[in-house]
Amino acid sequence: MAELKALVFDTFGTVVDWRGSLIAELTEFGRQRGLSVDWAALVDAWRGAYRPSMDRVRKGERPWTLLDTLHRETLDRLVQEFGIKGLSEDDLRHLNLGWHRLKPWPDAVAGLTRLKRKYIIGPLSNGNVALLLNMGKNAGLPWDTIFGSDLFGHFKPDPETYLGVCRLLDLAPGQVMMCAAHNSDLRAAQSLGLQTGFFPRPAEHGPHQKQDIEADGGWTVVAKDIEGLAARLGC
Numbered sequence: 001m002a003e004l005k006a007l008v009f010d011t012f013g014t015v016v017d018w019r020g021s022l023i024a025e026l027t028e029f030g031r032q033r034g035l036s037v038d039w040a041a042l043v044d045a046w047r048g049a050y051r052p053s054m055d056r057v058r059k060g061e062r063p064w065t066l067l068d069t070l071h072r073e074t075l076d077r078l079v080q081e082f083g084i085k086g087l088s089e090d091d092l093r094h095l096n097l098g099w100h101r102l103k104p105w106p107d108a109v110a111g112l113t114r115l116k117r118k119y120i121i122g123p124l125s126n127g128n129v130a131l132l133l134n135m136g137k138n139a140g141l142p143w144d145t146i147f148g149s150d151l152f153g154h155f156k157p158d159p160e161t162y163l164g165v166c167r168l169l170d171l172a173p174g175q176v177m178m179c180a181a182h183n184s185d186l187r188a189a190q191s192l193g194l195q196t197g198f199f200p201r202p203a204e205h206g207p208h209q210k211q212d213i214e215a216d217g218g219w220t221v222v223a224k225d226i227e228g229l230a231a232r233l234g235c
Contacts, residue, residue, distance in 0.1 A: 001220065001233070003175050004195060007115055008124035008147060008165055010156075010180035011132065012050075013204040015112075015123065015226070016102035016139060019043055020203075025098050035084060042078055044206070049074040054126060054155045064153045066128045072096045099127070100134035104141060105201065111226025113142050114235040120144050124165055124178065126155045157188035166194075179229065183216045195220040197229050 012018045026039040053070040056062050075096050079087060087095075115121050122145040123132050129148035136143050147165050154160040166173050173193030180186055181201040190196050196219040202209055215222045223229040 001195065003172075004119065004177055004233075005171055005175040006120035006122075006165075006169055007177045007179050007197065008122055009112075010178075010182060010185050011123040011125035011127060011135070012102075013201055014179070014181040014199075015108050015141065016104050016135065017204070018047065018099070018102050019206060021102040022046070022098050025101065026095065029095065033086075037082055037084055040206075042082055045078055045081075046071070046074055049077075050126075058155055058158060064150075066150055067126055067155075068096065068099070068128055068131055071099055097134075100131050101138050102135055104139045105225070107225040107227045109140050109142065111228075111230050114227065114230035115233065116142050116144065118233070118235050120169065122147055124156070124161060125149065156185060159188075159192055162189050162192050162194055177220060179226075182212050186219055187217055190217070190219070197221040197223065199223045199225050199229055 009015050022043045023040050026043065030037050030039060053074060054067070057065050072092070075092065079092070112121055122143045123136070124147045125132055126149045127135070128150040129146055132146045132148050135141070136146065147168070149155050149161065151168070152160045152164040156162070162178065163173070166176055169176065174195060177195035177197050178186055178189035179197035179199075181199060181204065183198065186196040186198055196217070198215045198219045199222070200213055202213050204212070221229060221232050223232050
């Protein structure tokens with residue numbers, strides 16, 4: 001790994017706790033508004049639409065669309081399905097921007113700070129640049145740079161995303177490590193020559209998570225969390 005120069009991170013679920021953050025924020029919003037809603041179910045349904053909505057873009061069924069827009073379209077539908085009444089446009093915009101305010105996992109900031117001393121670090125996420133920038137500022141994530149999907153006009157696992165990072169950093173694929181709590185993300189990166197780092201987030205999807213509990217591929221590095229990854233990389 002002597003040639004390794006940069007680490008890029010999947011973000012939703014890997015660096016930040018999307019589920020716990022959104023449930024907490026929406027529960028407080030509902031308490032203030034006197035709304036009785038199964039917020040956990042709504043958040044799970046919101047995330048459940050994440051991959052299908054992006055796949056329609058990836059398959060060319062609709063033109064390039066920011067993840068913020070896809071999230072908002074799903075939210076508008078779920079508000080109707082869950083029978084939530086009385087929300088203004090400002091309310092809906094505020095709720096949709098909850099994705100910009102996600103909280104980091106406890107090891108994330110400390111681990112990234114250690115890695116930053118030795119490597120270029122940044123998110124490689126399906127989130128758009130504004131989303132990732134706001135999230136990073138809000139959560140205190142010490143990114144050097146941000147690779148949002150709108151830089152490439154593609155969502156992962158399209159090759160244009162992983163190879164786009166290499167192009168923008170002027171690095172060979174083998175000098176870049178994709179880090180994620182999702183084995184499928186690493187398989188796509190590995191197939192293009194990137195190094196890979198895995199650490200699990202067994203609470204990402206709540207108490208009934210069954211996927212990505214452990215590494216299922218021959219990844220370059222496997223660790224417990226981001227601080228463990230830093231230790232494995234000598235940071």
